[in-house]
Amino acid sequence: MRDKVEDIDELKKIATQVRRDILQMVFNASSGHPGGSLGCAALMTALYFRVMTQSDEFKMDAKNEDAFIMSNGHISPVLYSVLARKGYFPVEELSTFRKLNTRLQGHPTTHEGLPGIRTATGSLGQGFSVGVGMALAKKMDKDPGFVFVSTGDGELQEGQIWEAAMFAPFHKLDNLIVTVDWNGQQIDGTNDQVLSLGDLEGKWRTFGWRVVVTDGNDMESIVNALEEAKTHVGTDIPTVILMRTNMGCGVDFMMGTHAWHGKAPNKEQLDKGLSQLVSSLDDFVYNENYSAPNHKH
Numbered sequence: 001m002r003d004k005v006e007d008i009d010e011l012k013k014i015a016t017q018v019r020r021d022i023l024q025m026v027f028n029a030s031s032g033h034p035g036g037s038l039g040c041a042a043l044m045t046a047l048y049f050r051v052m053t054q055s056d057e058f059k060m061d062a063k064n065e066d067a068f069i070m071s072n073g074h075i076s077p078v079l080y081s082v083l084a085r086k087g088y089f090p091v092e093e094l095s096t097f098r099k100l101n102t103r104l105q106g107h108p109t110t111h112e113g114l115p116g117i118r119t120a121t122g123s124l125g126q127g128f129s130v131g132v133g134m135a136l137a138k139k140m141d142k143d144p145g146f147v148f149v150s151t152g153d154g155e156l157q158e159g160q161i162w163e164a165a166m167f168a169p170f171h172k173l174d175n176l177i178v179t180v181d182w183n184g185q186q187i188d189g190t191n192d193q194v195l196s197l198g199d200l201e202g203k204w205r206t207f208g209w210r211v212v213v214t215d216g217n218d219m220e221s222i223v224n225a226l227e228e229a230k231t232h233v234g235t236d237i238p239t240v241i242l243m244r245t246n247m248g249c250g251v252d253f254m255m256g257t258h259a260w261h262g263k264a265p266n267k268e269q270l271d272k273g274l275s276q277l278v279s280s281l282d283d284f285v286y287n288e289n290y291s292a293p294n295h296k297h
Contacts, residue, residue, distance in 0.1 A: 001056050006050070008219055013279065014085060017081075017281040018045055018085065019041045019249075019251070021081035021094055021283070022034055022078055023251070023265060024270070025080070025081070026264045026265065027265055028095065028097065029264065032106065032262070034263070035185070035259075036181060036183070038250055038254065039217065039248065041250070042222050043150065044081075045219070046222050048082045051227055052065075052066040053066045066146045067131075067134055068118075069150070071126065071155065073121030073123075076104070076108050077097065080104050083114075088114075088116040093290060093292055094284045095285075095290045103292050108120060125155060125161045128165075128178065129163070129164045135147040135175050135238075136171055136173060146177060146230060146233075150178075150179045151180050153200075154187070166208075169207060172237075174235050176238040177226070177230070177240075179240075179243055180241070181216065182216070182243055182245060187261045189258055204242075212240070214244070225241050248260050250273075251272075252276060253273075
């Protein structure tokens with residue numbers, strides 16, 4: 001498992017490589033969700049390489065460590081890239097994304113035994129509830145670990161989200177930190193076109209949450225927001241971080257539109273995107289015959 005990274009510039013380099021991985025994974029599979037994945041590269045890099053306390057060996061029960069749930073499971077490419085780069089499984093396995101018999105399903109699942117995945121997500125709204133349950137269990141067990149849950153802004157249109165949002169403050173889950181990818185875009189258009197979120201900050205505050213608004217594409221800003229959120233344990237108040245992001249961040253023709261929510265680039269678009277993401281790290285080598293380790297949790 002790669003060591004914790006303190007340097008912001010180094011975290012930025014990792015995030016850039018993660019964005020390159022995302023483009024190549026989705027291109028190789030000819031399907032996937034590159035837009036939101038690119039927009040959350042800074043968040044995921046900050047969590048796994050700087051903020052979260054993790055064991056050297058993956059444990060499903062997450063005892064005495066932090067846990068992460070990706071409720072917006074369609075942006076799995078960014079999660080898989082970060083897990084591989086952190087050392088949860090070989091980077092070469094990114095070659096198998098969305099392939100037959102892969103452990104890297106389009107939406108995260110647990111039955112293939114992929115290290116780093118603690119629950120299946122993708123049906124929007126449900127991962128948040130799982131995270132709330134995990135945070136409650138940690139409280140009951142007097143476990144010092146935090147639970148981090150990522151959600152999307154379109155996902156907030158699901159009623160189950162607000163059931164969980166009401167439950168967490170009532171049970172004083174100050175060990176729960178939720179992030180919202182607030183890019184204003186979803187599969188069918190903008191949030192305002194599909195179903196306006198209205199006063200998003202006010203909604204969360206009314207439900208009893210501590211609300212932080214930050215730039216989710218700026219590494220220093222998101223690191224500061226996450227680390228500061230961890231200092232509020234003992235207040236009995238959960239934290240939600242509303243991250244202002246750009247869908248497709250880092251690739252100019254993918255930014256500012258919902259068109260790349262769930263569409264793979266062609267070869268020309270891949271090359272153009274990669275040319276904008278200059279990295280000093282090594283790309284994974286695509287191996288269509290890669291065979292994953294055969295083990296379960």
